[in-house]
Amino acid sequence: MTQPPALPALNMRTSTALITGASSGIGESLARQLAAHGAHLILVARTEDRLHALAAELGARYRVQVHVLPADLNRPGAAAELHAAVQARGLNVDILVNNAGLGGYGEFSAQPPAEIDRMIAVNIGALTGLTRAFLPDMLARGRGRVLNVASTAAFQPGPLMAVYYATKAYVLSFSEAVAEEVAGSGVFVTALCPGPVQTGFQAVIRIPFISPTIRNFTGLPAPRPEPVSLLLASARIERALQPIQSESVSVAWARATC
Numbered sequence: 001m002t003q004p005p006a007l008p009a010l011n012m013r014t015s016t017a018l019i020t021g022a023s024s025g026i027g028e029s030l031a032r033q034l035a036a037h038g039a040h041l042i043l044v045a046r047t048e049d050r051l052h053a054l055a056a057e058l059g060a061r062y063r064v065q066v067h068v069l070p071a072d073l074n075r076p077g078a079a080a081e082l083h084a085a086v087q088a089r090g091l092n093v094d095i096l097v098n099n100a101g102l103g104g105y106g107e108f109s110a111q112p113p114a115e116i117d118r119m120i121a122v123n124i125g126a127l128t129g130l131t132r133a134f135l136p137d138m139l140a141r142g143r144g145r146v147l148n149v150a151s152t153a154a155f156q157p158g159p160l161m162a163v164y165y166a167t168k169a170y171v172l173s174f175s176e177a178v179a180e181e182v183a184g185s186g187v188f189v190t191a192l193c194p195g196p197v198q199t200g201f202q203a204v205i206r207i208p209f210i211s212p213t214i215r216n217f218t219g220l221p222a223p224r225p226e227p228v229s230l231l232l233a234s235a236r237i238e239r240a241l242q243p244i245q246s247e248s249v250s251v252a253w254a255r256a257t258c
Contacts, residue, residue, distance in 0.1 A: 010094060010145065013038035016065075018086065018093045020073060020130070021100030023050040026149060026194065030097055032058065039095065040065040042086060046072050067091065073100050074121045079129025092141070096134050098127040098171075099149040103164045116163050123167035128174065135178070135187065142186040148175045150191045168193075 017034045021027035023045035031041055035058040043051045048070040055066035067089065071082050086093060102119045104111055131146055138144025151165075154172035158165030175191035182189060 010143065015094035016040040016042060016091055017095035017097060018042040018044060018130075018134070019097040019099060020044045020071075020126070021149075023047045023054065025099075027097070027099035028054060030099065030147075034095070034097075035062040035064050035066070038062070038064065040067075042067045042069055042091065042093065044069050044071050044073075044082065045100070046070060073126035074102075074118045076121075079126055079133050082130065083133035092137065093134050094138070094143065095145045095147070096130060096138075097147045097149070098130055099147075100126060101149065101167075103161065105161055107160060108162045111163070119163050119167060123164070124170050127171060131174075131178065131189075135182070138187045139182065139185055144187040146175075146178075146187070146189045148189070148191050150175070150193045152193050152195045154191070154193055 012034070017031075017039045019027050019031050019034070019041065022031045022041075022043040024047075027045070031043060031054065035041055041055070041058065041064060043055055043066060045051055048068065051068045051070060055068050058064065059066045069082060069085050071078055071085075073079070073082075075081075100122055102122045104115050104119055127148060131148070135144070135146065138146075148171050150171040151168040153161070153165040154168040156165070172191045172193065175189050179189035
C-alpha cells in the first residue's frame with residue numbers, strides 16, 4: 001500500500017489531547033509525555049481522586065491546562081456523554097488516545113456474562129463510540145490524531161483470554177480500516193500494540209501464573225509503562241502520532257516495529 005505524503009506535525013503547544021484510562025499505567029504515562037511536550041490534556045477515568053492529583057501535578061510542572069472528566073466508559077451512552085461534556089467546556093480535541101481497557105482470565109464457558117459485557121463495552125464500544133464522536137470534528141478542521149491502544153494480543157487468538165484477545169484484534173482491524181478511510185485528510189489513526197507491561201493489569205484480572213516481575217517471551221523482564229511512552233517520545237511524540245497510514249505500531253520489550 002502506498003504511503004501518502006507526510007503532513008506537518010501537530011503543534012503540541014496548541015493541541016489538546018483526551019486520554020482515557022489516564023489514572024494509571026500506559027494512559028498515565030502517555031499523559032505525562034504529552035504534557036512534557038506542551039499539549040493540554042483532558043484526563044478521563046473512573047477514579048476521580050487520582051485524576052485530580054495527576055492534573056494538579058502535570059499542570060504545575062509543565063504549565064499546561066489539564067481538565068478532569070471522570071467517566072465510566074462501561075455505561076451505555078458514555079462516549080456521547082463525554083463528547084458532549086467536552087463541547088460544553090468549549091474544548092477541541094486534537095489528539096484522542098483510546099487507552100481504557102478491561103481484561104478477563106479463564107475459560108470462556110465459565111466467565112461471568114457481566115464481565116464479558118463490560119469488556120466488550122469498554123474495549124470495543126467506548127473506543128468505537130469516542131472515535132466516531134471526535135473524528136468528524138478533526139476532519140472538519142483538517143488535522144487530528146487518534147491513538148487506539150490495542151495489544152500484541154491482536155495478532156493471535158488467546159485461549160483463557162478469548163474475549164480480551166478478540167477485542168484487541170477488533171481494535172487493530174478497526175484502526176487500520178479507518179486510517180485508510182481518512183488518508184490524505186490531515187487526520188491519522190494509529191493502533192498501538194504493546195506486549196506485556198508492568199501496569200498491574202495482570203493482577204487485576206487474576207492471571208494465576210504471572211510472577212511479581214512480569215517477563216516477556218524471551219525471558220527478560222517486561223517494561224514498565226514509562227518505556228512505552230518514552231519510546232514514542234524518542235522520535236518526538238508528535239511524529240509518532242503521524243504514522244504510515246494503515247499500519248500499526250507494535251511496542252514490545254521497549255522496541256517498536258511498523
